[in-house]
Amino acid sequence: MKCVVQALAAAALFASPVLASEAGDRLAERLYEGTLIEARAETFAACDGGETDACFAAGMTELLGTIEGLAQDLYRYGATTPGTPAAAMLLGMGVDTVAAPANPAPEQLTYEALRTVLEDFVAGMDAARARFEAAGESGDYVLTIDPLRVRIDFNGDGTAEEGETLRAMLEPLGEFATIPSPDKPPPGKSKGRAEAEPVDTTIGFDRADAWWFAGYTQIVASPIDLLLAHGFSGFYDAYLHRVFPMAGLPMQDYSTGGTLFMDEESDAFLADVIAAIHTLDFPVTDSDRLAGVLERLKSIPALSRRNWEAILAETDDNRELVPSPRQTSLVPNTPVTEETVAAWMATLDTVEQILAGELLVPHWRFRQGFDLAAYFTTAAETDLVMLLTGQGALPYLRDGPIADAESFAEANRVFGTEWLNYVFWFN
Incomplete structure (x- = not known):
C-alpha cells in the first residue's frame, strides 16, 4: 500500500497535461521530448487569455521548471546522493550509487549562493501555485497523460535524454515506479499468463487536481522558506x-x-x-518571512478543502488522482468512501486549530502546550536542541487545550496505521 501511494505522489509530481488547446497540445509533445521551455510563452499567454486548462499547463510548466532548476543547481555544485532514494532520483542517479558527486567538476559554492538556490525554488513554487489556483477556478477539462514519459534535463546539459525520464529514474525502485490499474492485479502479481499485460500509467488530471497541485507547492515550499527565515x-x-x-x-x-x-x-x-x-541554533533574520511560513501552512488545509469541493462535484470517472466515493480508486483495495472523506475533513479541522493557536502542541516535558502560532510570529531564534529538550520552548508555553490522540480520533479510526499514506495521497 505504501509504495503504491508514494508512486501516485511521485507520478503527480512530474505530470504533464495533454490539452485540447493548441498551446496544450504542443506542451504535451515538448514535455515528452524534454523541450518544455519552448512552450512556455504560448502557454502563459493562453492562460492569461482565460483558458483555464492552459493555466493548468502553465502551473505544470512552473512546477517542473522549478524542480528541474533545483536539480541542475544541485548538479552544478556537486551534491552527493548518500544512499537516499529520493536524492538519487532528484539527481538522476541509481539508488545504489555511492556517495560521490554526480558532477565530477562542480562549481564552488558559497553560503549566499545556496540561499539564492533555495530562494529561487520557493519563488518558483509560488509562481506555480498562482497558475494552479487560476486553473482550479473553473473549466471542465480532463488531461489524460502518462507522467512516466516526461523528460527533465537534470544535469543542465541542454538535452533531456532517455535516461532522464521519470520511468528510467524510478526503474531501480521496482514496484515504486508502478502506477496500478484498477482492473489489473497489484504489482508483483499475475493473472497466470506467461507475460504480464502492460500497465496503464496514465492519470486523468482535472480542475480538482489543480487545487491538489497548488497545495503541494506550499507543502514543499514551507520547510525551505522556514530555513530561509533564519541564518544558518x-x-x-x-x-x-x-x-x-x-x-x-x-x-x-x-x-x-x-x-x-x-x-x-x-x-x-x-x-x-x-x-x-x-550548530542547530539558527537566529531569525527575517521575522516577516517566518510569520509568512505560518500563512503558507494555513493555506494547505484551505487548498485541500477546495480540492475536495471540486472532487465531490465531479460526475465522470477518468483515472482520478484522488477519487470521490463515486469514482474508482487507482490504489488497489483502497476505495475512497464517505467515511474516508469525513475523517479527512475532521483532520483538516484539527490542523487548522493547531495553526491558529486554538489547539496547542504537546511537549513531552511540560503540562502546558506549545503555541505554534506564537512561535511563528514572535520567535527570535530557533534552537532545535533547546526546543526539544525544553528550555527553548518556554516562551511559547501556555494553558489551553492540547492536541492528543482524541483530536485525531476519526483519522486514527478510519486510516489506522496507513494514515501517513493518506496524507501523501490526499495532500
Whole structure:
C-alpha cells in the first residue's frame, strides 16, 4: 500500500497535461521530448487569455521548471546522493550509487549562493501555485497523460535524454515506479499468463487536481522558506561539505582525519554529525518571512478543502488522482468512501486549530502546550536542541487545550496505521 501511494505522489509530481488547446497540445509533445521551455510563452499567454486548462499547463510548466532548476543547481555544485532514494532520483542517479558527486567538476559554492538556490525554488513554487489556483477556478477539462514519459534535463546539459525520464529514474525502485490499474492485479502479481499485460500509467488530471497541485507547492515550499527565515551559516560551514564534498566548503579537506574511536572516515563523519547538532541554533533574520511560513501552512488545509469541493462535484470517472466515493480508486483495495472523506475533513479541522493557536502542541516535558502560532510570529531564534529538550520552548508555553490522540480520533479510526499514506495521497 505504501509504495503504491508514494508512486501516485511521485507520478503527480512530474505530470504533464495533454490539452485540447493548441498551446496544450504542443506542451504535451515538448514535455515528452524534454523541450518544455519552448512552450512556455504560448502557454502563459493562453492562460492569461482565460483558458483555464492552459493555466493548468502553465502551473505544470512552473512546477517542473522549478524542480528541474533545483536539480541542475544541485548538479552544478556537486551534491552527493548518500544512499537516499529520493536524492538519487532528484539527481538522476541509481539508488545504489555511492556517495560521490554526480558532477565530477562542480562549481564552488558559497553560503549566499545556496540561499539564492533555495530562494529561487520557493519563488518558483509560488509562481506555480498562482497558475494552479487560476486553473482550479473553473473549466471542465480532463488531461489524460502518462507522467512516466516526461523528460527533465537534470544535469543542465541542454538535452533531456532517455535516461532522464521519470520511468528510467524510478526503474531501480521496482514496484515504486508502478502506477496500478484498477482492473489489473497489484504489482508483483499475475493473472497466470506467461507475460504480464502492460500497465496503464496514465492519470486523468482535472480542475480538482489543480487545487491538489497548488497545495503541494506550499507543502514543499514551507520547510525551505522556514530555513530561509533564519541564518544558518554556522551549520553550512560545519556540515554541508558532506552534501557538497567538492564545492570548496570550509571543512572539505577534512572529511577524513586522525583516528579516535573506529577509523579515519567513520570518526570524521561522527565529528561532523556532532558539529551539525551543535550548530542547530539558527537566529531569525527575517521575522516577516517566518510569520509568512505560518500563512503558507494555513493555506494547505484551505487548498485541500477546495480540492475536495471540486472532487465531490465531479460526475465522470477518468483515472482520478484522488477519487470521490463515486469514482474508482487507482490504489488497489483502497476505495475512497464517505467515511474516508469525513475523517479527512475532521483532520483538516484539527490542523487548522493547531495553526491558529486554538489547539496547542504537546511537549513531552511540560503540562502546558506549545503555541505554534506564537512561535511563528514572535520567535527570535530557533534552537532545535533547546526546543526539544525544553528550555527553548518556554516562551511559547501556555494553558489551553492540547492536541492528543482524541483530536485525531476519526483519522486514527478510519486510516489506522496507513494514515501517513493518506496524507501523501490526499495532500
